[in-house]
Amino acid sequence: MSGIEIRGHAQESDLERLKAGFNKKIDEVLSPLMKRHLQSLLNLEKTLAQSQKLEDALLIREERTRLSSVKGTEVLVGLPDSPTQLNALSSRFKRESLAVIRNWEAKYEKALTSLVTRLTKSSKLDQALLAKNELKSFRERIALRDGNEGSDTKSDKAGKVDYALASEGATAKAFQSAESLIDGDLRHSGSEGFAWGSYPSEFIVTFPKNHKIGEINFLLYDKDRSRKYAYQLFVSRREGGDWEMISDHSKKPSSGWQKHNFAPASIRKIKVLGLFNTANKNFQIVEIEAR
Structure with missing residues (x-):
């Protein structure tokens, strides 16, 4: 031809x-x-x-x-x-x-x-x-x-990419309202704007490909500032790979923004395992970020 x-x-x-x-x-x-x-x-x-x-x-x-x-x-x-x-x-x-x-x-x-x-x-x-x-x-x-040559995604205001966004191709799983984890919207009320599930409950974000990530943050439901949560944070380096725990807050009462920094690694998935909530039997996350 x-x-x-x-x-x-x-x-x-x-x-x-x-x-x-x-x-x-x-x-x-x-x-x-x-x-x-x-x-x-x-x-x-x-x-x-x-x-x-x-x-x-x-x-x-x-x-x-x-x-x-x-x-x-x-x-x-x-x-x-x-x-x-x-x-x-x-x-x-x-x-x-x-x-x-x-x-x-x-x-x-x-x-x-x-x-x-x-x-x-x-x-x-x-x-x-x-x-x-x-x-x-x-x-x-x-x-x-x-x-996009030389850069596979757009950067945020800080010059870093948040890969945990639906707009970046990420997908999410949770018992209810998983889409809230990756929509980039921090607005929430007592009944909407967050993903949730009865604990123990898994919240998983999967990237379309591996990314080098050294920072994972997520916002716990914070309209009731008196409540405390317990959780564990895991990552997986490949599709179908083992989960590696990078933070254990199972015995550390936590609330609001949870920020985790570590040596940059090639990561495919993030999992937050919600273990406890002092207010009720549910675990709620508003947003997950990964940079």
């Missing part, structure tokens, strides 16, 4: 044919780079395993599995930032991939623009609108990707 063509096809399928042609070309040009990258990851995984760095080796394996299940430019989304060796290989793969696909992305954008113009002139307005929306979406995806 020497270019992205849209002529010679029925107009009602032009957009679908154009998208299919573009995706096929991207898969084609990325294939040799992907093959080499996967082999490099496999070699790194074996080296780490032989060095008894099993957690890092499993992270490499997870990345190989992820890449094997996605196609096209999706392989360039969500590249891991740790461990260091994986980040180096992923950064090289992204640089090389962008170098070969930018030309085809430019051709695709030009073809979409031409298609919108042609369909509009032919009074096929519904089809023209679909093509226009695809052009807008495509440009937004490129801008987001290119704007």
Whole structure:
């Protein structure tokens, strides 16, 4: 395929044919780079395993599995930032991939623009609108990707990223109202704005990929300042990995903001195990932060 063509096809399928042609070309040009990258990851995984760095080796394996299940430019989304060796290989793969696909992305954008113009002139307005929306979406995806090179998320006012946000791709689990843990909203009342469950109760935040984190904070329900809580804080370094306790407040009455700092580590999940509340049999958390 020497270019992205849209002529010679029925107009009602032009957009679908154009998208299919573009995706096929991207898969084609990325294939040799992907093959080499996967082999490099496999070699790194074996080296780490032989060095008894099993957690890092499993992270490499997870990345190989992820890449094997996605196609096209999706392989360039969500590249891991740790461990260091994986980040180096992923950064090289992204640089090389962008170098070969930018030309085809430019051709695709030009073809979409031409298609919108042609369909509009032919009074096929519904089809023209679909093509226009695809052009807008495509440009937004490129801008987001290119704007994030060297940084996988936006920073907060302090210059640090709070990875425990739904807007950053995090997900949450709790007995009730888990979404409150990661919505970035600290407003709460006596009946809403917090996640809760009868203790002992687990509150889990999962990141879409590993992040290097050295600070975990969370806000306990504080409308009744007399109540005290007991809890334990855990992290997991990989999907399906063991939980490691990093703070034990099971015998330390706590209230309000709980702040925990530690040596930065590659983390996939956070778990707060709520153990006790002096006011009732429930445990409530307003928000969890991870930086």
